[in-house]
Amino acid sequence: MTSPSSNDPWLNRVPVQNQDVAWRMVDEECIIIVPETSQATVLNPVGARLWELSDGKRTVGQIVLALVDEYDVDPKVAEDDARDFMEQLAKRGLLSLTSL
């Protein structure tokens, strides 16, 4: 399976979780606490899966493909959602998006 926007350089970026973030999966959701702000937040099941896959080894493109493989979702929808989601996480300092 190929992502519809596979030439997009953004898909080659590698999301890396902030190592200072404490997180725990509960059922299919993920609870996160950031030390700097002492902020707690919940990721819903799809968000939690994206978080788990953001292991510093996979590119965004590979993560989107995994999402499409696991969920009943259109590849373009998954790509757009993953982009919005990871940008939110990056803005909150929960992960960084590094280049290959």
Added chain:
Amino acid sequence: MNNYGQIPVVGGGAETGSQPLSPAPPFEPDFQHLLEFEEGPHQVVVALGGIPFLVRSNDAGVVGFFTSEYGPFQTEATPWVTLDLRRSAKFPFATDIARFLTARRGTVQHAKFRNMAATVDLKRAAARGWVTGDNLRQDLSNVLRFVVGSVTPSLGALLFHTAALAHDGRAYLFFGPSTAGKSTVVKLSEDREVMTDDMLIVREDQGRVVASTCGFWGGETRCYPSRRAEYPIAGFFRLVKDRTNRLIPMDASRGAFEIACNVPAVTRTSVENQAVLEVAARAAAATPSWFLHFHNRDASFWRCLDDLA
């Protein structure tokens, strides 16, 4: 193939958004005096939330406070944490402490607020506090809140911001943000045993999750002197003021999130935050959590809770 269902979101709308844990502003600690004073000759051992503390002081009045206000909490158990307290007419260090300030240096936590300053060495389970002024109850209470809040995660326990009432041998924990109705619930529940209107300790004990008092009160209920009580938890109830009474169950993840959000903030490492999450998740898995919509006019909300039993 899993149902994609919702788009991935951080938070998830009004009912599942992220919540602040009241972060304290940072400050530069100047506590060398606090680290150098000698252990006092007066001492007592008290079990706060089931955790034995050896309290020592240079001041007989400080230990007198513990033997009177914390009389029911005295224990013969071997202390897990030492707390050395010094009292003097004034601080030997600078004080600009209108706000609760905390700082973290390695495994040592520092805090100062009003007439108290304190440090906790988490590695040694050793704390030091300095108080001045005439309001010993207020100042020692602030020291204790900071010390207990700092040491509990690494001991597998949580200091939990909640009102709690005991009924039929079980603890009902009512929590939520300021103005959610914690004090109101206490005032409306005169025929139940008030455990606290402010904070207690949630911890695991032989496979059960228990609520254990540590003598902390918010001030409105004025249930001094402190009571020592420990009960298995019947449920965690997140208060929502409403026109009618009803219970809406939370799933385990939401329950764990709500519990974690009501642990008072001190500066924690990711390891300690992880411990908070672990205890919160285990507590939520073992004990049901609910949104309690309640009418704050009378105690009729207890009918919903009695139906649970």
